[in-house]
Amino acid sequence: MVTNATSLGRSGLFDWLVQRFSALVLLAYAICILGSLALTPDLEYESWRAQFDMPAMRIFSLIALLSLCAHAWVGIWTVTTDYLNEAQLGRAGTLIRLLAQTVCALLTLIYLFWGIRIFWGG
């Protein structure tokens, strides 16, 4: 079996399921946001804010945010292991891939914690 330390769940099936499940969550979240925008034609800051202060919306937003980060990581990990390897880039491939994965992992974590602060920070 081919092992890999940097994939999300180290199991191909786990990553594959996460990718599908998170896609469905993001679709539902997008429909929810677009639907609420369509239902409130003269949207103002106060009502928009109140909407995102509802506990249900906060939880849904957090799940969507986690799904976005997991979805992004599985995708980015796939792209980096496809194109940034020794076969494509020579001996520096592993180093370049690790650097790219580190930058993407840090960005993902920054967006995640920043997002949690926005939705749950009061």
Added chain:
Amino acid sequence: MLVSIYRYNPEQDEKPVMQNIDVDVPADRDLMVLDVLELAKARDPSIAYRRSCREGVCGSDGMNINGVNGLACITPISKAAGPGRKLVLRPLPGLPVIRDLVVDLSGFYRQFEKVKPYLINDAPPPAIERLQSPEDREKLDGLYECILCACCSTACPSFWWNPDKFIGPAGLLQAYRFLADSRDTASAARLAALDDPFSVFRCRGIMNCVAVCPKGLNPTRAIGHIRSMLLQQGT
């Protein structure tokens, strides 16, 4: 007919070149690409390629014909190039070239070996043979016919990028051929060996393998079945 052939000898040449050869093709008959290649070889005997059965059974003459992988012996030039057009022959993409149209298939065979392409059965063998019902035998149709020509795997970008980690469509078709066999008792171990992020899951379902298979097989469907079996076992 103008034939453009990929020429490369890695031991002597710095880089590959395309050699143009004008071949006299009878106007009243539709030749196969292999026939044209034989005519070209009569002009220049130094052209190297593999061939054997010349009827699409041995799988030796898989090559890239006008951009599409196929068997030279069963691809008519009318289909490959069309009237008045140049025939362009290159080796199967993504594999190391040994000479001209001959590629090194050892990596391809290594992936085939990984899936243990033989029947595993722990039960003591019966006196005559292991029986299989006609219904169970039917499940192997569309799987056992693979001739290992490598047209599918070398048409697959996932196999190009990770030829050492992704089994590839040809290997996975055989993996499912033994997973689907009622006489095989090693399904759990076979599935466990495939449940990593590369072996099966690098398939992104673009179906290049299905489009090029000269035997009309469907590796993408077999990969889908493997995925379902993994899902049943793993959740």
